[in-house]
Amino acid sequence: MLRMSTYFRSQAAFRVRIALNLKGLAREDFFLHLEKGDQFKPEYAALNPQSVVPTLILDDGKTKLFQSLAIMEYLEETHPHPPILPKEPLARAWVRGFALINVADSHPLIVPRIRNYLTKTLKLSEEQKLAWIQHWLYAGLKAMETHLSEHPDSGEFCHGAAPTVADICLMTQVTPARVFGCKFDAFPRVMRIHDRCMKIKEFADAHPTKQPDAEK
Amino acid sequence: MLRMSTYFRSQAAFRVRIALNLKGLAREDFFLHLEKGDQFKPEYAALNPQSVVPTLILDDGKTKLFQSLAIMEYLEETHPHPPILPKEPLARAWVRGFALINVADSHPLIVPRIRNYLTKTLKLSEEQKLAWIQHWLYAGLKAMETHLSEHPDSGEFCHGAAPTVADICLMTQVTPARVFGCKFDAFPRVMRIHDRCMKIKEFADAHPTKQPDAEK
Numbered sequence: 118m119l120r121m122s123t124y125f126r127s128q129a130a131f132r133v134r135i136a137l138n139l140k141g142l143a144r145e146d147f148f149l150h151l152e153k154g155d156q157f158k159p160e161y162a163a164l165n166p167q168s169v170v171p172t173l174i175l176d177d178g179k180t181k182l183f184q185s186l187a188i189m190e191y192l193e194e195t196h197p198h199p200p201i202l203p204k205e206p207l208a209r210a211w212v213r214g215f216a217l218i219n220v221a222d223s224h225p226l227i228v229p230r231i232r233n234y235l236t237k238t239l240k241l242s243e244e245q246k247l248a249w250i251q252h253w254l255y256a257g258l259k260a261m262e263t264h265l266s267e268h269p270d271s272g273e274f275c276h277g278a279a280p281t282v283a284d285i286c287l288m289t290q291v292t293p294a295r296v297f298g299c300k301f302d303a304f305p306r307v308m309r310i311h312d313r314c315m316k317i318k319e320f321a322d323a324h325p326t327k328q329p330d331a332e333k
Numbered sequence: 334m335l336r337m338s339t340y341f342r343s344q345a346a347f348r349v350r351i352a353l354n355l356k357g358l359a360r361e362d363f364f365l366h367l368e369k370g371d372q373f374k375p376e377y378a379a380l381n382p383q384s385v386v387p388t389l390i391l392d393d394g395k396t397k398l399f400q401s402l403a404i405m406e407y408l409e410e411t412h413p414h415p416p417i418l419p420k421e422p423l424a425r426a427w428v429r430g431f432a433l434i435n436v437a438d439s440h441p442l443i444v445p446r447i448r449n450y451l452t453k454t455l456k457l458s459e460e461q462k463l464a465w466i467q468h469w470l471y472a473g474l475k476a477m478e479t480h481l482s483e484h485p486d487s488g489e490f491c492h493g494a495a496p497t498v499a500d501i502c503l504m505t506q507v508t509p510a511r512v513f514g515c516k517f518d519a520f521p522r523v524m525r526i527h528d529r530c531m532k533i534k535e536f537a538d539a540h541p542t543k544q545p546d547a548e549k
Contacts, residue, residue, distance in 0.1 A: 166479035167434065167472070180423065184437070187429035194422040206410040207396065213403035221400070221437040222383065231442070234468070239461065252450070256383070263382035 119144040120174040122165070124151045125328035126296075128224050128289035129185040130171040135285045136189045138319035140196045144173075148330040151229045169228075186220050189282055201281050212276050215264055216286035223257030223290055226250075227297075247297060254294040258304050261287060265306040273313055284314050292325065335360040336390040338381070340367045341544035342512075344440050344505035345401040346387040351501045352405045354535035356412045360389075364546040367445045385444075402436050405498055417497050428492050431480055432502035439473030439506055442466075443513075463513060470510040474520050477503060481522040489529055500530050508541065 119137070123130040123146045137144055149155035149170055156168040165172045165183055173182040182188045193202050202209050225231070227250045235241045235249060265271045275283035291311045294301070301308050314320045325331060335353070339346040339362045353360055365371035365386055372384040381388045381399055389398040398404045409418050418425050441447070443466045451457045451465060481487045491499035507527045510517070517524050530536045541547060 166476040166483075167438065169438075182423075182426050182430065184430035184433040186437070187426045187433055190429055191422055191426035194425065206407055207398075209410065210398050210403050210407035213406055214398065214400035217400040217403055217436075218383065220433075221402070222385075222441050225437050225441050226447070230472075234465070238464075239455065239457070241455070245455065248454075249450070256446075260382040267382075 119176065120178075121146055122149055122161070122170045122172045123147070123328070123330075124149050124170050125325045125331040127151065127170045127325075128219075128293055129169065131292065131323055131325060132185040132220075132285050132289050133171050133173065133188050134323035135288065135320055136192050136201060136282075138323055139199060139201055139280065140192050142192070142196065146329070150330070169230075186216065186282075189285070193282075199279065201285070203276055203281060208270065208276060211264075211268065211270075212281045212283040215261065215275060215283040218257050218260050218264075219286035219290040222260075223253055224293070226253040227293060250293075250297045251299055254290065254297065254299055257290050258294060258299070258301075258307055261290060262304045262307050265310070271306070271310075273310070275310055280314060280317065280320070284310060284320075287311060288314055288320060335392065336394075337362055338365055338377070338386045338388045339363070339544070339546075340365050340386050341541045341547040343367065343386045343541075344435075344509055345385065347508065347539055347541060348401040348436075348501050348505050349387050349389060349404050350539035351504065351536050352408050352417060352498075354539055355415060355417055355496065356408050358408070358412065362545070366546070385446075402432065402498075405501070409498075415495065417501070419492055419497060424486065424492060427480075427484065427486075428497045428499040431477065431491060431499040434473050434476050434480075435502035435506040438476075439469055440509070442469040443509060466509075466513045467515055470506065470513065470515055473506050474510060474515070474517075474523055477506060478520045478523050481526070487522065487526075489526070491526055496530060496533065496536070500526060500536075503527060504530055504536060 119142060121133065121144050149161060155161065162168050164181060171185060173188050182191055189201065193200065202212055232246060235246050265275065270276050274280050275287060287307060287310055291307060335358060337349065337360050365377060371377065378384050380397060387401060389404050398407055405417065418428055448462060451462050481491065486492050490496050491503060503523060503526055507523060
């Protein structure tokens, strides 16, 4: 059985949960509370040198995978059906590029370690911290909306007729943007695809609010 | 002929320059001065909705690729020799995961748009800004060093006997760390591989200091 470290609010864990669900792969979760610092305990730091989630431990109980996008690529290569990347190299490049707007250029700017630094080291106010978070989430949403408006293969989903890694990462852009009070009027394409994906059981079941460790 | 938007200091452009050089693909660069704001001019913002470099424009003069990691994956799929990813899925996952320590979790925290926000919006001092930059670069270097120490296939390069995307992204972790005055005593494996890569013409020619727009 696959085992995965997770925290309900982690967008990186959310990505991998969706991908595993789409691939029909069962997993056993083990829970870290990132805001209480579980990730820094020596036994977890030994498993994941960045002290982040998720870490995916394969069936052998030893082999560990890290970084959500690398894990999704691995799942695609080892369990190709249903695909979460298109076949054609240009389409794959677009999907991966779109995903990285979230994975590289938005999400890493708002994770707990950054918010801790803003609070504890830079002594920002709650208002300044929220402005920071919204600023970078809006930048990513704006870029996603523009890319969708220009991409002839976008429609029901970001690319083509079924969800891909792009939709997974659109989901992990919108979800924290909702938590942190962003407005979505300027992003109709993004929100249409978000709402479409949330009708898919594999996405909905992976949502932070549905996880056993979610705060009520 | 491939055309690429670039800025000598951009680590994302540096990655793609190395990959293109390794693949033996010629390109024509067009230069943006990111610190003067060239990327926000309407004609470039229309080309790249994030207003970032690089954008790679294909031979047809129209098709554009964005996000350095997505571009490198595209080059690997369309020009497989010499490979810049290993063949085996677990090895590919390790290489991609290692690369993302730089691409997702370090580099996006120190790019010009972040430094501008720290200076202009948060009014940080130069000392606070340098501490921020070094903090995140050190976090990535430490994770890379630990992963290398645990990875049986690391040695002359991050994985195996020839450079991969992991080595490219190690290079773009070390290069800014040097610019911003980090110390490397705790990262002997990282630095050994950095120095090895810099002996390879395809890496050395791509270095920021060798670019036509580099400041003397």
